[in-house]
Amino acid sequence: MLRKILISQLELGMFVHSMEGSWFDHPFWRSRFLLNDREQIEQIVSSDVKRVTIDEARGKKLLLPLEPVEGPKAAEPSARAPKLTRLPELSAVARPRSYLRDVAKPDFNRLTPRERAAEVRKASGTIKRSRAAVMALFEDARLGNTVKSRKLAPLVRQISRSVNIDPTIILNISRMKTKDEYTYLHSVSVCALMVNLARKMGFPEQQMHDIGMAGLLHDVGKTSIPESILSKPGKLDESEWITIRNHPQRGHDILAASEDVSNIALEVCLRHHEKMDGTGYPGGIAADNLSIFTRMSTICDVYDAITSQRSYNTPLSASEALAEMQSWSGHFDQLILRDFVDSLGILPVGTLVRLNHDELAMVIGESSTNYAAPIVRSFRSIESDRDIAPKDIDTGRNKSRKLVAIEEPENWGFTDWPLFSAKLLSMPSAQ
Template sequence: MLISLPISELKPGMFVDRVNRQVAGAAIKIKTRGMVRDPAIIARLHKEGVEELTVDFAQSEVAIPRHLQPTTAPSDTPKTPTKSSEDMPAKVSVSESTQASLEQEFLIASTCYEQSQGKLRAMFHDLSAGMLVNLELLCDIADAIVDSVFRNPDAMAALTLLRDQQSYTWRHMLNCAILTAIFARYLGYEMNKVRQMALAALLHDIGLAKVPQGILSKAGRLSELELKAVRKHVALGLGMLKGQKHITGMMLEMIVNHHERLDGSGYPRGLGADKLSREARILAIVDVYAAMIADKPYKQAQEPLGALRYLMAQQDLFDQALVQRFIKCVGIHPIGTLVQLTNERLAIVVQGNSDNPIRPKVRVFYNTLHRHHITPKDIDLSRTKDDIKITASTCGSDFDLNPARLLKEHLLP
């Protein structure tokens, strides 16, 4: 999103697209574009008489200032589709004012999620048999995800917490597309860029269809040769996408670099921080987080908080500025998380709390002492008089509860 700013509002982390206005008679006409890394650059622009600039917040590392965020009135007229610079197919945008409640959107999102899983499963079998990538199908899945996220990101976010080790590969692709769309929207990317990033996330592991399925479903530790076979999925995926229309340069860069790390320890090329785009860094964070909170054939899932702690601890591997913003985006206790409370109750997190992340709004539904369901009740933990707190998150298995059924019971209208 391009926004004009006076020089007084320019901050480090903003990406300057162009200079709009300099004082009359300025000795040097400033024409460069790029990231503002430190206050010295801003001081130089001041000195050269720059008065107004255009900032591209889609490429910036800071969010759009609140007073500059657009406020659009509801409209029955759809926005005019526009094409991206690399000929990405344009879609009619969902108005950001077209918001849905969590319950309303969860019905749409859960149907979309299940149908998309089935389509991806079938496509994986086709690819294993030598058929070509059905990019139109994948575009439709990514677009449906992005449309849902722009109506209410919490509905799709809750679905990423469901676990099924038998469908890990395609569920992981879906979850990465969802989390990338949610995070990109949070960071202020415009919708068409979010669509591209979601599609790249959906495609990032497409090469696994060419890896022997016995390796992917192996319950034990992989051998060195098996690890090499798995790591070839990046190159295999690029080969499958080569020549495909509408795959942009940004998308290819995200796909090829999602396993690279800032310190150069990643693969396939061992690139360092200076060679990795912001979008590739975003997908690297999302990919690891989504993998850690999912059940796999060889490993049980971690709770979201454990995955977030891991990302924070790996300062040499992941962009910590983005990690911090990702944590604020998904929440310490994401929407849909089952949590245990100090009053011997189980609850589902139904609304985050950006001011006090450890005290979200929850829906209490189960008595852990007597092990039975109770009448659901919503509690805002930041306002409760009884000082009720979250003690831990849980997958529900300790109480013989099915998380998928619980989400449907408590989030469907």
Template sequence: MLKSIRSEQATLGMYVHSFSGGWLSHPLWRSRLLISSEQELTRIRSSNCEIIIDTAKGRDAPPPQSIRAPVSPAPMRASGRFGRADKVRATELAQRSKTIVDAMFADCRLGKGVPTTEILAVVDDIASSLNNMAAFISVTRLKAQDDQTYTHSVAVCALMINLARELGYTTDAARDLGMAGLLHDIGKSTIPPDILLKAGPLNEAETIEMRRHPVQGHSILSATTGVPAVALDVCQHHHERLDGSGYPFGLKGEAISIATRMASICDAYDAMTSIRPHAAGKSPLEAVTEMESADGQFDRALLFRFMGSIGVYPAGKLVRILGDRLAVTLPHKGQGMDPVFRTFYSTVETRFLQHCDVILTDCLAEGTTVIAEDPGSWFSESWPTMAARIMAGERPVRPT
């Protein structure tokens, strides 16, 4: 049986199955091990993360007593807000990045190829700005008609790096994924401006022309030295969908790489939330809710982790937090607010608890994960009905 615990709860004899956050990027750790020495135990306890143990291969953990979240009648102000100075810095970086991407597209139109050194510098600048992801993404949502492609590329780069960090990728791997995000639409440099910048919907002929850009982009990048293989993959396949409804090749399921699945999520999210001269754009909550309901389009596990990376979850989802608490996500209160979860059940004590509203940033230590759970594995009652009652402050009925 797999169980999630905090690293400070680890003891000798436990079998570590996996762990969250920065664990995978730490060169001293194996991904799985039996804790058999005091040295290993000390390192794990000091890692300040959440770990998954396999109780079939090692010792179980006692019910955690020290990680209960404080009960509060109302959510506190979240720390996800950003000030004017943050927005100014983010705007300056976004503008610098957009200018370089603009020049890159212009060079590609002239057959000059991609300046990989300059693009890597942009990726590194964006990566260093992600201490305040909310500020950076907020300024890239607004897209002028004549530079929307370039700003979109910058935004997807940031979202890819952010998601890579959420998934525990190494710094180098996250950089390659960021570069893939920055270059994913390079093929649009070959699309006529009257189609690329058209305000209204494209007709059939224009759509066919626009859908050439993944293959055209792959051709451009293939002729360029210093481009990571993942960028070539993402460029050619970021419009593929798991159910085979995408293009240019109609790939399905396992034929689509993890990197491309990540890129398709980041690409679609930014496109849906972009504020353009002729379109208001969806809110982040509206976008992730719509993406989640698009059955077969996106990798659901990756989409859930993407939600965690931007701090936006649709209301009514069943999740596990704090190691052993089942919770329901509450309706998002507004811009700049971190997600709020209402805990109601202990997976260790197997009983319902007094409701407790938990704000991710204020109540959970860095490295804590939010894990998606299947309601049918825990409860016999219809989950939408049960979730609505919990969100209304009522007690659930009983577990399966």
């Protein structure tokens, strides 16, 4: 259970889930951690943070509870702790705790099949109209005209509406884009991804609109890149790279000359290829000077690019893409990336999970029948504490096998989870 408390109520052993206020107001890079050092508490107390949300399933509980906050409910601790017969180093480890995040309870469960079908039809219509509107806007930009972003406002509202009802619907459809549609539907996807992320991060409604519009407009500078470069399958030469690297500035110039473009859209357009470590383009600007909107846009832009069919790549699945992005150091704001993962309700490949049959398993992909249901490879029985023959289970198709918790590998004695998970992935499995 998540519980919001005052910082004066913090105690050693509590698990900090999040802190109130802007993420850069507090001194911790990660907002989720166990308080195991009094100095951590002192740091929080001396910061601007007033309240903290603790996860009582993962740490010490508050004796005099204040307001419970809405959010994912913690799973009951397992009745069975591991028997520790095969992994002696576990004997010193506290009984593993598990927790459920939003991913285990996707929103679309609220829709009946009929309602869902109706929403899919509406989302298809929204995407068609958005594609046409973005094409027209890009054509204006190509001809050297200013762009009329006001015309896109109703579409941003429709995309936001669809995302609010069930983000998987519009994201699923826009992921199916062909190579030819990529440039236009990429803008629609980034709009939907940014609105969805903004909702997860708790932005107010008006700002969510500006953030969505920024997603729709962010690549308008691509109109300055010849099609022969955009769709070139091979390596780009130096002059082609210069043209590519110039598109954020070109886009910014187009938007700056246009009416009714928000500062968020101007900034996202100019900065969406910057990286946290300062190795991006066009400015080579590092974390200190990258706004929260820019950080959100780099994540949404890359995620859609690597999960889409383009002329020069094979698209990654959603869970592969998230795992890949988490492994890149220096590119993204990791805290926002974590919110992004949660906002999609998709578990990255390599996530350790527990199944309802008391088995440990690892996520290896997502179901084709249900975007938010993972395909997992089970490999250990918790009851017998023995490895079992790896078996792939599509939790979208196999309704009797459910994911009940996300587990921390170190709690189960995996001292080198990346190595173990790589080995498990390379093993043959029964279907």
